[in-house]
Amino acid sequence: MKYLCLAYGDQKKMEKLTKEQFAELFARCQAFDAEMRATGQYLQGESLEWDCVTLRPNGAKPIVSDGPFVETKEKVGGLVVIEARDLNDAIRVASLHPAARVGAELGWAIEIRPIGTCHQ
Amino acid sequence: MPTRDANDALILRERLDVLWRAESRRVLATLIRLLGDFDLAEEALAAAFVTALETWPDTGEPAHPRAWLVSTGRHKALDLLRTRTRLDASLGRLVERLDRAGEPREFDEIEDDRLCLVFACCHPVLAREAQVALTLREVCGLTTEEIARALLCGAPTIAQRIVRAKARLREERVTYQVPSRAELPARLDAVLSVIYLVFNEGYLASSGPDLVRVDLSSEAIRLARVVVELCPEPEAEGLLALLLLHDARRASRSGSDGELVLIEDQDRGSWNRAQIAEGGQRVARAISSRRFGAYTLQAAIAAVHAEAPDAAATDWEEIVALYDLLLVAAPSPVVELNRAMAVAEHEGLERGLAIVENLLARGELANYHLAHAARADLCRRLGRRADARASYVRALELARGEPERRLLQRRMSELD
Numbered sequence: 120m121k122y123l124c125l126a127y128g129d130q131k132k133m134e135k136l137t138k139e140q141f142a143e144l145f146a147r148c149q150a151f152d153a154e155m156r157a158t159g160q161y162l163q164g165e166s167l168e169w170d171c172v173t174l175r176p177n178g179a180k181p182i183v184s185d186g187p188f189v190e191t192k193e194k195v196g197g198l199v200v201i202e203a204r205d206l207n208d209a210i211r212v213a214s215l216h217p218a219a220r221v222g223a224e225l226g227w228a229i230e231i232r233p234i235g236t237c238h239q
Numbered sequence: 240m241p242t243r244d245a246n247d248a249l250i251l252r253e254r255l256d257v258l259w260r261a262e263s264r265r266v267l268a269t270l271i272r273l274l275g276d277f278d279l280a281e282e283a284l285a286a287a288f289v290t291a292l293e294t295w296p297d298t299g300e301p302a303h304p305r306a307w308l309v310s311t312g313r314h315k316a317l318d319l320l321r322t323r324t325r326l327d328a329s330l331g332r333l334v335e336r337l338d339r340a341g342e343p344r345e346f347d348e349i350e351d352d353r354l355c356l357v358f359a360c361c362h363p364v365l366a367r368e369a370q371v372a373l374t375l376r377e378v379c380g381l382t383t384e385e386i387a388r389a390l391l392c393g394a395p396t397i398a399q400r401i402v403r404a405k406a407r408l409r410e411e412r413v414t415y416q417v418p419s420r421a422e423l424p425a426r427l428d429a430v431l432s433v434i435y436l437v438f439n440e441g442y443l444a445s446s447g448p449d450l451v452r453v454d455l456s457s458e459a460i461r462l463a464r465v466v467v468e469l470c471p472e473p474e475a476e477g478l479l480a481l482l483l484l485h486d487a488r489r490a491s492r493s494g495s496d497g498e499l500v501l502i503e504d505q506d507r508g509s510w511n512r513a514q515i516a517e518g519g520q521r522v523a524r525a526i527s528s529r530r531f532g533a534y535t536l537q538a539a540i541a542a543v544h545a546e547a548p549d550a551a552a553t554d555w556e557e558i559v560a561l562y563d564l565l566l567v568a569a570p571s572p573v574v575e576l577n578r579a580m581a582v583a584e585h586e587g588l589e590r591g592l593a594i595v596e597n598l599l600a601r602g603e604l605a606n607y608h609l610a611h612a613a614r615a616d617l618c619r620r621l622g623r624r625a626d627a628r629a630s631y632v633r634a635l636e637l638a639r640g641e642p643e644r645r646l647l648q649r650r651m652s653e654l655d
Contacts, residue, residue: 158289206384
């Protein structure tokens, strides 16, 4: 089964990091990142830019607004798709993600969502 | 057209699924012993299967896949720990110790390892619901999602329960070993309670509308077989017998419309005779040990029912005698109620009714729908229609299950 892991962070706090601080954080993340990839259960991962637009249905032409759908301090800053046997296995693999290990002071957290069950 | 490689990969994936179901619990149990850590063992197990997927296309499947998985898992765990030592120096000593311990010995300890895992998952530091969830996942190999569906919970609830249970075992430094002789009765009791609960969960659910639910009754029987095989205590055998005997009658317990069918009305031709025979043999063996308890006695009662060619031929004298023993082993008002119904068949309806009414007057069963249903049935058969009706009404007020309610309603309508 596939699971989507959404990595959250506080945009304002992260933007305040100096170049040096960011480089140091990045280095710390890499060891975890490497371990997560080494599980063989890591399928895909991307980091996301903060800027975004949201579309809402409005007849023939959707309404376009700038900014995220839900206005919160913490925003999705990255996503990873993993292959896991079940939710606890997904928790085990996602526990290796940097957002589950470091960055608590930057509002980092990771949300796990099963992929592929159709909404009825 | 799929390429040959793609096809081979598919076949290998299927083969690994089969291996996972057949061997992953044993491999996990052994890795826990070798590594001394549940989480690390799970990581090692997953890594071993991933490695199999990557390397077996070139090397072919090893002659002894289980041994290969254990050995590969152990190496993977050491690699993991070495990587982590860079982040956490305190792990260095653990790596050294594991490395010194060398390759695992022959795999004759594997069956013991499984038993250690059962005892750990049912450890008394865990709440019963945590024991159930952990046992179903780690010992039976069900997925979190399957357990959630079977227990009618959300998967995140079960996942969290399992994560916390493991953390608790770690905090309490629970060791993975078979309990000492002195501890064994109490610890085995907890294991048997978990198995019985899992069985009942499945047994009661089998009348429900949800066909996708995992067959927990079969899981419980499989688990009981493992325990009996590894820890041949009479009560374990008694419990297995009880489950086999109940399960043998499963198909006849409800009618085509889902209505509950009581034992006297069940189609005995549909009972699973092989299972009844095995249950009977196991009960006899447990009884002859003279160290049996409540499960064995309940199994013995179920065996008397199951072995009667028809309801009228039931040996009620034997059943009353077994209930007398059960009242000593595990006294409870519900056992007294069941004994009263056996007395009604053996010594007469009036005698049984007197005991039931006395029990109701004592108050402990005043809100138990089956006590009122029992009185109602006895009064109905004695022709005391007004008393019967009053008790059916009370039973209907208290009963929750839909099939049970329908049966009560039908019985009440037969009074007119």
